[in-house]
Amino acid sequence: MHSRETVGVVGAGSWGTTLAKIVAENGHEVVLWARRPELAAQLNAQRHNPQYLPQIALPAGVHATAEVQRVCETCRLLLVAVPSHGFRAVAREMAPFLDGEHVIVHTTKGLEEQTHKRMSEVLREETPVRKIGVLAGPNLAPELARGQPAGTLIASRFGDVFRRAQAALSTSYFRVFSGQDVIGAEIGGMFKNIVAVAAGIVDGLGLGDNTKAFLMTRGLNEMARLGVSMGANVLTFGGMAGIGDLVATCASPHSRNHQVGVRLGRGESLAEILGQTRMVAEGIRATRAVRAFAAQQRLQLPIVHALHRVLYEQTPLDEAMRELVAAQSGDEFMGLML
Structure with missing residues (x-):
């Protein structure tokens, strides 16, 4: 004791x-x-x-x-x-x-x-x-x-x-x-909420496991890219605060962020969802904050950009998904190799 x-x-x-x-x-x-x-x-x-x-x-x-x-x-x-x-x-x-x-x-x-x-x-x-x-x-x-x-x-x-x-x-x-690594833990905990909303949209659209795995893997990459730009240790994102939290939040029916994404994928509006939700889905606000920060720092975060377009620019889901897939090419690790 x-x-x-x-x-x-x-x-x-x-x-x-x-x-x-x-x-x-x-x-x-x-x-x-x-x-x-x-x-x-x-x-x-x-x-x-x-x-x-x-x-x-x-x-x-x-x-x-x-x-x-x-x-x-x-x-x-x-x-x-x-x-x-x-x-x-x-x-x-x-x-x-x-x-x-x-x-x-x-x-x-x-x-x-x-x-x-x-x-x-x-x-x-x-x-x-x-x-x-x-x-x-x-x-x-x-x-x-x-x-x-x-x-x-x-x-x-x-x-x-x-x-x-x-x-x-x-x-x-x-x-x-x-x-x-306080920075890495905070960025991991925040960014996984963004990816969870996007993963929920994938589930709501009825897309497959390949699509979701693609999204989560690239989401982990963007998480690390943002974190390293702010002074985090890239190894943190391979642990509890990174991939651990990401997997749980993108897969669980208990995840508020994932459930918001599922409902978006099924055709509900963001205003309608938030009006019916007592608990906070941090990924909604985080998307806007990270999108603005990434623009200031000239960071390429395609998932954040695509989700921002869906949440705040009324971009149709199928159009945002096509843009997201088209944006993902080149070096897989984008300079993150140790």
Whole structure:
């Protein structure tokens, strides 16, 4: 048994709720922050999350609150699981109650759309915390909440971040690996959502396994190309945060991004889909952010370009697919060989 620590989980969506369950089952007390007081009250009274994973019981060690000050002042280790579009606002809300003794591991798989910044960069800008890490890997919340075996990566420049997060999260069914490539972990976790939307479109169109394998393989290439341009280690994309997360997200019915793509492929409009979806599909926003960044940096990312045309330029799916296939030629590894 690891030494016990009261751990804060910021965000009570499906992933935050799952993290709180894992940590509490591991023998630690958990303070779980929900933005809405009524949700915090429901979590405490009903011992499950009525909006996300309603069939999953919360351990007695999970204590929900809507007071971010309580989370930050009670807990020195914080797991932040909020969507990218609200991440900076939450960091600012936390900042007055944080100091250099806090450790933050974020799990957000997106880029800030306006600035193209990664979440670790946002944390450094908005808070005094310097011991920052990122959790990334094939971690579909419904499966982990049921205790199905999985692995993940925690990347940080600080060994203490990994050790404390591992002590909180490592269980008989959840294997936690360490790494130092924060950039690679963040880019892998973000970019796989883009590829998952595209893979879902392939499934929705009824195309075959060859097409999907082609798309996923080229998607991994584009992920690495983007990451290396930002300073990542190309090897990271062959691990949990790269191909591991990519395979799970492109194949699973639990993947929000994949399911959005499936519905697009079957003819539904993006506005219609998003209007009916409570949970966030990060790949939609990420496509726009990465498309803008790639244009600034003159990076060739054909899948991103094609998906952007479908999502934001009303390009017909068959036309975008033809353009995508036509764009994929030349050296397979595009300068990524070691």
